[in-house]
Amino acid sequence: MTPAGEVLVTGAAGFIGRHTVAAFHRAGCQVTAVDLRPAPNHLAGKARWQHRDFASPALLAEIAAGRYATVVHQAGISDTRVPAGPELDETNTLGPLRLADACRTGGARLIYASSHSVYGTLHHRTAIAEDADTDSSRCSGPLNLYAASKLALDQQMRARHGTGLDWVGLRYTNVFGPDEADKGPMASILSQLLRQAARTGQIRVFDDSLTAARDYIPVETVTTTIVQLVKHPPVPAGVYNFGGGYAVSFADVAQWCARLHRDATGGTLLAELVPNPDTAAYQYFTCADMTALDKALPDRPTVSTVSVEARAAELFEAFRKSDTE
Numbered sequence: 001m002t003p004a005g006e007v008l009v010t011g012a013a014g015f016i017g018r019h020t021v022a023a024f025h026r027a028g029c030q031v032t033a034v035d036l037r038p039a040p041n042h043l044a045g046k047a048r049w050q051h052r053d054f055a056s057p058a059l060l061a062e063i064a065a066g067r068y069a070t071v072v073h074q075a076g077i078s079d080t081r082v083p084a085g086p087e088l089d090e091t092n093t094l095g096p097l098r099l100a101d102a103c104r105t106g107g108a109r110l111i112y113a114s115s116h117s118v119y120g121t122l123h124h125r126t127a128i129a130e131d132a133d134t135d136s137s138r139c140s141g142p143l144n145l146y147a148a149s150k151l152a153l154d155q156q157m158r159a160r161h162g163t164g165l166d167w168v169g170l171r172y173t174n175v176f177g178p179d180e181a182d183k184g185p186m187a188s189i190l191s192q193l194l195r196q197a198a199r200t201g202q203i204r205v206f207d208d209s210l211t212a213a214r215d216y217i218p219v220e221t222v223t224t225t226i227v228q229l230v231k232h233p234p235v236p237a238g239v240y241n242f243g244g245g246y247a248v249s250f251a252d253v254a255q256w257c258a259r260l261h262r263d264a265t266g267g268t269l270l271a272e273l274v275p276n277p278d279t280a281a282y283q284y285f286t287c288a289d290m291t292a293l294d295k296a297l298p299d300r301p302t303v304s305t306v307s308v309e310a311r312a313a314e315l316f317e318a319f320r321k322s323d324t325e
Helices: 014-028 055-066 086-106 143-158 179-184 189-200 219-231 250-265 290-295 305-324
Strands: 005-012 031-035 047-053 070-073 109-115 166-170 173-178 202-206 216-218 238-242 272-276
Touching: 005 014, 014 031, 014 219, 047 166, 055 086, 070 086, 086 109, 086 143, 109 143, 109 219, 143 166, 143 238, 166 219, 173 189, 173 219, 173 305, 189 202, 189 250, 189 305, 202 250, 216 219, 216 305, 238 290, 250 305
Parallel strands: 005 031, 005 070, 031 047, 070 109, 109 166, 166 238, 173 216, 202 272
Antiparallel strands: none
């Protein structure tokens, strides 16, 4: 493995950002963490924290001057209900493109967060590959402005940085794990259901989602892979899907919740079906074809349905414990 050098993590106070900072600290890397939010107490001593915008001229100048060996860009607006406007364009598309230009000038490797939401509806309910993102026979394309902003970034990166920049965009599927509560309604549906089951003995699901299925990946798998991408010889520049590579049905998740609740309390889990307020913007099936990343990083950690269920059980117990403390 090659030396990692100093790593800059943007969006470091967010869910995936927090876990990214911790992973690099465990790997022995020197980390600078940037966010507009304060440093979480448990991470304050594990990075050099800076309270500023990821696209501030001063930070971009540092990157362009070669201060950082790698930039891991986790910052962004992740609310799928966000309205159109300059803030979304600047935060999710234009700002990251300036960040990429600074990385190119300074010789830094760039790893940034994209999203599986760019595909929208998958017409055939099968795993989709990266090159099908504009194939209308395979997918609908973005169902909301957040997804459109991520697709615009991916397309601009492909167009602008075919050569001259070592970069990887990761299209996360449904990342879940501990310390996700501050995401509110944007938290993974798996975490939301586990939290409901653990704390109330009842789950609420949309009445049209019983046959829906999602591709889940634990946050620890995400951050371990990112550390590998930093320490590994460069993989080919481009956008890569990043998920488990299979879909777990909502019915299966409900059964997990029911079993966990029954084992913990002896009681029966209650399920309430509620109307879906926005069916047009809802992804009923997500599943990432992982062939490209498997080829580029053959030693990366992978997950199975069994391992996702095991992590779900651990998360359920964490929710129960926090509710009793």
